[in-house]
Amino acid sequence: MNRRVLIPAAVLAAIAAAGVWWFTRPAPTVNPDPPPVRADDDGPPVFEDVTADSGVSFTYRNGEESDRYTILESLGGGVAVLDYDRDGRLDLFFTGGGVIDATTPVTVRGLPGRLYRNLGGWKFADVTAAAGLAGAPFYSHGAFAADYDRDGFTDLFVTGFGGVALYHNEPSPTGGRWFVERAAAAGLTDNRWATAAAWADLDADGFPDLYVCHYLDWSPANDPVCTGNGVPRDVCPPQRFKALPHRLYRNNKNGTFTDVTSTAGLRADGKGLGVVVLDLDGDGKPDVYVANDAGDNFLYLNRGGMRFEERGFSAGVAVDEHGLFNGSMGVDAADYDGSGRPSLLVANYQGEFHALYRNLGGGRFRYHTAPAGLGRLGQKFVGFGTALFDFDRDGWEDVAIANGHVLRHPVGSTFKQRPVLLRNEEHDGRRQFRELPGKGGAYFRADRMGRGLAVADLDDDGRLDLVVSHSNEPVTLLRNVAAPERKWIGVEVAARDGRDRAGTVISVTSDGRKLTRYVKGGGSYLSTSDARVVFGLGSADAPVEVAVTWPGGPTHHYANLAPGRYWLLTEPDPVKK
């Protein structure tokens, strides 16, 4: 959420004042062309909004009704997709946000999140209270699921202003499962404003470690009044505040964590809002990429032993085409171009393009927004939830981005903004993203306050669905109805002895093309997506071979797998073997 003025103004000034070409020639009589006609309502829907009949009815509240215009209200909330009760269906947890009371100084209270159990057939039941999640210890933002103690049940880490919560998944006294909050006991005691987080085994000991982004030093005691564009007050820009240091916690393998920030080589700056973990330089170790607001993005290359080297600038992923940092929020990574390497997609603030950093191999990237067709979106969006996923099962990773402004009175854009759905297509000899005719359905044609976004196959039909959290608007469940005739194969990986899977690389060769997918830590914005991967196979329906490269480990091949279903691929035990 960057409100940079100086350098762009300088560039404009240089162009305007220097008079690169002084332009005073008159015009013959030709009128400017009329604005382009947009066929917004043409084209079949790709996603159907099925929220109304699903039993899911929940709204994240950011507290803006108090009209205190705090920067706290700008971030919004997320959604975690997890099978908390191991019934084989993916459940949904939404963070609740909070209330900002119009006292002096302001006071901030949390609102509870909501856990919905998936009953199948697109029906969900509210199980929040029974699952022990009815409390609201702080104003919440993100939800990040992982089995941190490798007991076979997925736990939940929740971030926010005023604290973090580590909800351990335990047997409920009344039967079933519930969550017990254990952050303090686990050593997660940094209560400064926390936003995005990522679980991943960074030191190859099998247990997921935890990277936590912290944002900035706003507080009720540090709550300046900022004027807006033509209005007496608006939300303050992040530049008015100091960055908070991020945290890296090593999993002690006993349910507790050790803060290793100071020895891991992390930078002290960065107003972090997004993080994704996967192997970005091809050395077999998961790396950490951090999307920062109003500052350079970070690329922490994993050097082993819980040591990292920040190489964002030299790798080409810290800034944009103009050498300027962006206001970055959401982030995801995928092999969008068939190179076998994961590229990075970053959702940015108004006045900037959403950035695609194409992975060239060897730890080098190229800012590739325009060649990838993303320049066509313009610079009016403020992007949050970000996903690279193959919604039409043609084998190419597509894009969804949830947008919505943070300013109440933006200039040159709108408060609510439409989300975008982009299809990966071949144009001009390379892969590019294009909006679909009709934008992909009614949901994508309306303006919204999009924030968290998760990708998940909620009905296990091989078509990846979407769940979106909005600020002060109900959450939305979008059922994928695209291209039902296309073939697919789904893969869930189970690493040996339940060790963490983030960093696993899975590939399928189909119709002579190698498709590569990644099991990631973090990703998107304040959310957790389905950990399974789906390969779109187009029209190919022959059995395929799946190659799984485990984090830091060997590659195993699983032959003759029939399409049209999910496969659980387990890592062979080398000792038993």
Next chain:
Amino acid sequence: MGNRIIPLTVLALLAAAGGWFAFGPGARRTDHRAEAEAAAGRRDFVAARDHLARYLASDSADRDAHLLAARISRRLDGAATEEHLGRYGELGGDREVLELERALSRIEAGDPAGSGRVFDFCMKHPDHPAAPFALESLTIGMRKIGQPDRALRCAKEWLRVAATPADRAAAHVGRGQALAMKGLGAEAAEEYRLALAESPTDVEARFHLAEFLSRDELVEALKLFRGLDAERPERPEVRLGMARCQRQLGDHTAATAIMTPLLAARPDDPDVMTEAGTLALDRGRADEAEDLLRRAVSKAPDRRTPNVQLLRCLQERGKTTEADAQRARVKQIDDELERRIAAMSVKP
């Protein structure tokens, strides 16, 4: 505004200029002379220049025609301004008018000496016939010396006194350019749109609007550039704008089709080399890009864009040591730009 005293009092100059405006031209009009004046009125300075050239070819002793030619030349590239002013003087032209014209040329070139007095006179005598073109020169001059707030103020007054739709459009464009200098792109674009409401074919307004839209609305910007290009295909800045749009839209084939002949025609133009280098970088031709961008930097060492693109190129090619040095160079340029912007914010 500047406070140096110019040799002749501005008041006297402007008064004399007013007299010239009231009684000077028009006594010996021919068709080409009349056409030239009409074209100047609608700010079609190229047509005005051409008509005057034809007129003066047969009547080179018309001193007022030379003065008009000088004024038109000032609005174009200024190449013939002094020649016509010299002729005007030789033919017995009013010395004070001559000095005023030279003073305005200096102001437009970025010398603010006397600009404060000119501005004060225009405020006191907004109906004076010299006020519009004096305020126009002030708007241009203040922008040139990096004072957008002052330029905005001058353009605001110019807008108040501008008599024709073409002049009002030009004043809006002047405001837009000043706003763009302040980084207020959306507000600048609004001024360009107001200019087009006054004069729908205004070339400057369309060009600057297209440049602004090339950030957000690439397709619309490309259409504007194409319209301008269809009218005068020889203009490199329009071709360059088209190529940028095509590149940003991801159409490398179309961008290359524009840039190849443009680069051949302007091999030493740093802006053309920079765009060609950036396009090569986007196309994955880093070696070609490096050559172009090095040449661009050598031609325009203090310009930010070629330096940044060269930095990107060096990073991509893994030339780490040189990239670090180039990064320091970009930082140096950024610091200088920030310093200049801070200077811009000085109150008038």
